[in-house]
Amino acid sequence: MSVTTDDVKYIAALSRLKVDASELETFGKQLSDILLYVEKLSELNTDGVEPTSHVIPVMNVFREDIERDSLAIEDALSNAPERAGNFYKVPKIIE
Amino acid sequence: MKKYEAVIGLEIHAQMLTKTKMFCGCSTRFGSEPNSQTCPVCIGMPGVLPVINKKAVEFTVRAGLALGCKISPYNRFARKNYFYPDLPKGYQISQYELPICLGGVVVLNMENGQSTIELTRIHMEEDAGKNIHEGMKDFSCVDLNRAGVPLMEIVTEPQIRSPKEASAFMKKLRSVLRYLEVCDGNMEEGSLRCDANVSLRPIGSSELGVKAEIKNINSFRFVEKAIEYEIWRQEEVLKEGGRVIQETRLYNTSTGTTESMRSKEEAHDYRYFPEPDLVPIVVSDTMLKEVKATIVELPDEKVGRYVNSFGLPLYDAELLSQEKSIAHWFEDAVNKGGNPKAVSNWMMGELMRLLNETSTRIEDCKVTPEHLIGLIKLVDSGAINVKIGKTVFEEMFNSGEQAEKIVKSKGLLQISNEGELDSVIDGILKQYSSEVERFKAGEVKLTGFFVGEVMKQTKGKANPKLVNEILKKKLV
Numbered sequence: 001m002s003v004t005t006d007d008v009k010y011i012a013a014l015s016r017l018k019v020d021a022s023e024l025e026t027f028g029k030q031l032s033d034i035l036l037y038v039e040k041l042s043e044l045n046t047d048g049v050e051p052t053s054h055v056i057p058v059m060n061v062f063r064e065d066i067e068r069d070s071l072a073i074e075d076a077l078s079n080a081p082e083r084a085g086n087f088y089k090v091p092k093i094i095e
Numbered sequence: 096m097k098k099y100e101a102v103i104g105l106e107i108h109a110q111m112l113t114k115t116k117m118f119c120g121c122s123t124r125f126g127s128e129p130n131s132q133t134c135p136v137c138i139g140m141p142g143v144l145p146v147i148n149k150k151a152v153e154f155t156v157r158a159g160l161a162l163g164c165k166i167s168p169y170n171r172f173a174r175k176n177y178f179y180p181d182l183p184k185g186y187q188i189s190q191y192e193l194p195i196c197l198g199g200v201v202v203l204n205m206e207n208g209q210s211t212i213e214l215t216r217i218h219m220e221e222d223a224g225k226n227i228h229e230g231m232k233d234f235s236c237v238d239l240n241r242a243g244v245p246l247m248e249i250v251t252e253p254q255i256r257s258p259k260e261a262s263a264f265m266k267k268l269r270s271v272l273r274y275l276e277v278c279d280g281n282m283e284e285g286s287l288r289c290d291a292n293v294s295l296r297p298i299g300s301s302e303l304g305v306k307a308e309i310k311n312i313n314s315f316r317f318v319e320k321a322i323e324y325e326i327w328r329q330e331e332v333l334k335e336g337g338r339v340i341q342e343t344r345l346y347n348t349s350t351g352t353t354e355s356m357r358s359k360e361e362a363h364d365y366r367y368f369p370e371p372d373l374v375p376i377v378v379s380d381t382m383l384k385e386v387k388a389t390i391v392e393l394p395d396e397k398v399g400r401y402v403n404s405f406g407l408p409l410y411d412a413e414l415l416s417q418e419k420s421i422a423h424w425f426e427d428a429v430n431k432g433g434n435p436k437a438v439s440n441w442m443m444g445e446l447m448r449l450l451n452e453t454s455t456r457i458e459d460c461k462v463t464p465e466h467l468i469g470l471i472k473l474v475d476s477g478a479i480n481v482k483i484g485k486t487v488f489e490e491m492f493n494s495g496e497q498a499e500k501i502v503k504s505k506g507l508l509q510i511s512n513e514g515e516l517d518s519v520i521d522g523i524l525k526q527y528s529s530e531v532e533r534f535k536a537g538e539v540k541l542t543g544f545f546v547g548e549v550m551k552q553t554k555g556k557a558n559p560k561l562v563n564e565i566l567k568k569k570l571v
Contacts, residue, residue: 014176014364014366016178051369053171053369053375054171054369054371054374054375056374058374059374059375059376059377060374060375060376060377061146061147061373061374062146062147062148062149062152063115063120063146063147063148063149064149064150065113065114065115065148065149065150065151066114066115066120067114067115067120067121067122068115068119068120068121068134069120070121070122070131070132070133070134071133071134071135071138073128073129073130073131076130076133076138076239077130082234084231084234084236085129085236086128086129086130086131087129087130087227087236087237087238088130088180088236088237088238088239089234089235089236089237090180090226090234090235090236090237091180091234091235092228092231092233092234092235093179093180093226093228093235
């Protein structure tokens with residue numbers, strides 16, 4: 001499976017990453033190599049095997065609907081690059 | 096003749112009435128100080144582990160069973176990946192290929208008969224935060240209190256054919272969810288939101304046209320208005336030989352139009368994959384049984400019972416059963432001996448009017464079923480007439496006094512004494528002798544005038560039947 005430079009651009013856009021044109025080919029090759037490596041798994045016959053959604057056979061882990069303390073507003077916002085009052089401040093979303 | 100028919104499917108997001116969020120113990124309370132109800136789990140700090148709120152699963156199963164869905168025994172969550180400032184983790188935990196409820200139906204009583212709308216699925220997911228754009232010039236604000244609040248997403252098949260049917264569907268669904276106490280249905284606060292997929296196709300065709308998705312409609316009226324506009328818009332596009340493009344549109348409540356959201360994002364590519372932080376949910380027969388036991392009698396069953404056992408018209412039955420508290424009040428009155436039709440008439444007339452006018456909830460109303468039964472007895476026995484009854488009802492509503500006491504203290508007993516009415520009527524006929532002449536000359540509709548005068552003079556207390564009889568005798 002080979003990853004084209006267009007694929008790299010598309011994946012970069014979905015991941016909100018800026019990729020320099022000079023890097024496109026390198027990343028394409030690296031991604032192809034990774035996929036090729038994982039491809040090996042498809043050599044395995046998995047007919048009749050349930051897809052694994054979790055590696056340990058555990059199910060029904062629940063919480064009761066009981067309220068717990070939240071973070072103080074100051075703590076919650078302390079990692080925000082910018083704030084406006086008690087809000088996170090972000091670039092304008094709708095023009 | 097119309098060339099196209101509309102094909103409408105709805106996606107409804109219902110906020111569940113849990114105390115805490117889907118995957119953490121933060122409160123779901125509405126209207127708190129921004130960002131005061133968050134924790135490392137719901138703001139997406141690295142290294143945290145979500146844990147499923149059991150109540151949210153029970154609520155979704157309850158809604159699914161009540162709506163006739165099949166409950167999947169094996170469930171898991173999936174990550175839906177996209178970037179948006181209100182989504183701190185960069186993905187929403189949702190369900191994808193294995194939703195907890197499949198199928199189901201909602202039956203609507205429309206003017207031209209019943210229509211059955213099938214559901215595709217109901218699944219659980221977490222809500223995103225809230226973006227605030229208004230009033231800010233070059234930035235937006237984000238409040239994450241809502242991030243992680245449990246939602247049920249209810250998806251219909253594209254079987255809805257008109258804006259009216261769409262809003263009837265929303266009303267019915269809201270009523271059922273409120274009966275089940277899984278969602279408060281408060282559309283203004285956003286606990287019930289609706290996206291509508293609208294497309295047109297030539298009448299007779301069975302293929303689906305290209306659809307537009309209208310986002311975030313938050314009232315019954317807007318559901319109708321937004322879809323109405325969108326159908327008109329697509330008709331115009333097609334008439335001019337154009338093509339409808341697949342896009343997301345927003346309903347603008349001030350202009351009554353839908354507008355394209357020029358989304359800068361490329362085609363949606365959510366890259367769903369199973370959520371590795373959560374283990375699967377297996378719904379056991381025991382759990383199904385337990386949840387089934389919590390389902391109360393629903394509006395459809397009540398309507399059937401009100402029509403069949405109480406002989407109410409369908410219209411009355413639908414109105415009285417829409418809200419559980421109203422239905423309980425009605426049933427209480429009937430159980431205590433009230434005549435169902437009389438109780439229904441008073442409730443749909445005076446009671447609903449006064450509750451609306453004073454924005455009172457029926458639970459807080461001073462008129463109890465016993466009050467109403469007392470009033471109906473007075474009217475049935477002829478002690479007061481219906482018109483005075485309405486005055487007495489309003490007085491009961493304001494003061495909480497019993498009808499009998501109000502009638503006594505205000506001297507409202509009906510005048511059914513023939514002698515007394517005789518003399519009143521004689522006086523009136525003398526006073527309006529020219530009207531009497533005109534009546535005798537054939538102006539029969541003047542009867543109403545004479546009755547009105549009698550009522551005026553007796554302050555509405557005259558027995559109307561008797562007044563009519565006496566007038567008839569005296570005027571021939």
